[in-house]
Amino acid sequence: MAVPFLDLRAQYLSLRGDIDAAIQGIVDRTAFIGGEAIQQFEREFAAFCGAQACAGVGNGTDALQLVLEAMGIGPGDEVITVPNTFMATAEAITRSGATLRLCDVRPDTHLMDPEALARAITPKTKAVIPVHLFGQTCDMDAITAIARAHGLRIIEDAAQAHGAELRGRRPGTLGDAACFSFYPGKNLGAYGDAGAVVSNDAGLTSAVRCLANHGRASHTEHARIGTNSRLDGIQAAVLRAKLPHLNGWNQARRAAAKRYDPLLAEIGATPVTEAPGCTSVYHLYVVEVDDREGLMAHLRARDIGCGLHYRTPVHLTEAYRGLGLRPGAFPVAERLQSRIISLPIFPEITEAQQAEVVEAVAEFVGAPARG
Numbered sequence: 001m002a003v004p005f006l007d008l009r010a011q012y013l014s015l016r017g018d019i020d021a022a023i024q025g026i027v028d029r030t031a032f033i034g035g036e037a038i039q040q041f042e043r044e045f046a047a048f049c050g051a052q053a054c055a056g057v058g059n060g061t062d063a064l065q066l067v068l069e070a071m072g073i074g075p076g077d078e079v080i081t082v083p084n085t086f087m088a089t090a091e092a093i094t095r096s097g098a099t100l101r102l103c104d105v106r107p108d109t110h111l112m113d114p115e116a117l118a119r120a121i122t123p124k125t126k127a128v129i130p131v132h133l134f135g136q137t138c139d140m141d142a143i144t145a146i147a148r149a150h151g152l153r154i155i156e157d158a159a160q161a162h163g164a165e166l167r168g169r170r171p172g173t174l175g176d177a178a179c180f181s182f183y184p185g186k187n188l189g190a191y192g193d194a195g196a197v198v199s200n201d202a203g204l205t206s207a208v209r210c211l212a213n214h215g216r217a218s219h220t221e222h223a224r225i226g227t228n229s230r231l232d233g234i235q236a237a238v239l240r241a242k243l244p245h246l247n248g249w250n251q252a253r254r255a256a257a258k259r260y261d262p263l264l265a266e267i268g269a270t271p272v273t274e275a276p277g278c279t280s281v282y283h284l285y286v287v288e289v290d291d292r293e294g295l296m297a298h299l300r301a302r303d304i305g306c307g308l309h310y311r312t313p314v315h316l317t318e319a320y321r322g323l324g325l326r327p328g329a330f331p332v333a334e335r336l337q338s339r340i341i342s343l344p345i346f347p348e349i350t351e352a353q354q355a356e357v358v359e360a361v362a363e364f365v366g367a368p369a370r371g
């Protein structure tokens with residue numbers, strides 16, 4: 001049986017009437033740019049996060065860059081994040097004009113190591129961007145204590161963690177602001193590019209909204225030099241139609257992950273540890289294995305989808321060669337990134353599909369599958 005890495009069509013079919021009506025409503029009103037669907041979504045998504053305010057923007061990368069700019073962070077400042085993230089986190093820092101600094105991660109959760117963060121801080125450091133990678137929140141208690149002691153702003157990269165919880169609190173409330181991506185494959189995905197900044201600071205989200213709309217103070221007045229990175233009407237309508245289902249989808253992802261965990265651990269594939277107090281929403285289901293390249297080839301030959309998130313740590317990419325960092329600079333992240341593979345997970349995945357995945361992994365490692 002073929003198992004897709006993710007099945008966006010299954011989700012669309014389960015909501016087809018609502019999605020089609022939402023899109024048709026925008027077309028009927030020609031509310032393509034601006035309009036009430038955007039404000040409604042911003043209110044509803046802020047409430048989902050348990051936060052005061054939300055500003056919709058064009059994508060998750062711009063969310064990061066715009067919030068840095070709205071905080072007044074730029075040339076001469078340093079911003080710290082991790083090497084094992086999607087390039088966008090680093091790009092946003094660099095494009096803001098600030099200097100990118102990196103710190104290593106923990107081997108069990110794959111998330112920012114607070115002690116490494118503390119070591120990376122210099123007098124120029126202005127902000128830290130912990131990345132809630134794969135769907136689990138970082139150790140925000142330790143990160144917040146360090147950041148507050150050094151007067152740093154905290155920007156959560158929550159592109160993979162819509163609705164994750166740290167003892168009941170969600171991204172958007174765990175730092176000064178959280179940046180979300182609604183790229184179609186995310187836990188809450190639009191039908192194109194979209195993103196948002198969520199915060200308890202409504203002044204900050206207003207500044208982001210202003211920057212994302214050409215720095216407009218009113219339709220004809222431009223108070224700042226901004227850009228064009230608006231959440232559009234069709235994306236807002238699709239996101240509104242999907243949002244009521246997000247908690248259920250996240251629970252389905254968790255249930256699937258909890259089915260995988262023991263079966264894969266038993267055959268020598270090490271899942272990412274869910275830290276105490278954390279409720280991961282398993283945007284990705286990642287395991288560590290000895291021969292990652294071999295396993296990928298084996299799964300593909302059996303028509304089982306898999307992914308790499310991500311193959312190359314930021315500091316070893318061609319793009320960031322200018323940092324002058326060599327292999328060995330961040331040993332934990334580098335080791336993890338050479339060993340990880342992402343297995344199929346999505347809310348609609350069936351037990352039979354998961355059994356097929358486990359059996360294929362077992363076949364490759366030469367272990368009997370219990371599945």
Ligand SMILES: Cc1ncc(COP(=O)(O)O)c(C=O)c1O
Nearest residue numbers: 059060061086088089159181183
């Ligand atoms: C961790 C992380 N940060 C930032 C982004 C950027 O989001 P977008 O693709 O919407 O620009 C993504 C999404 O791909 C991501 O996974």
